Amino acid sequence: MLAPRWVMDNLVFGNVAPVPESGTLGLIAAGLLALAARKLCRR
16 A cells, blocks of 8 residues: 655645625726726827
């Protein structure tokens, strides 16, 4: 019987950032689209 090369069990990571809400992601996407549109219109 071969021993496993490595084992991960009960991992705990500190200071994990929470997942942003969908509204936050929408606002970020809208802002990026606005910046891209502004740059394209200035050409």
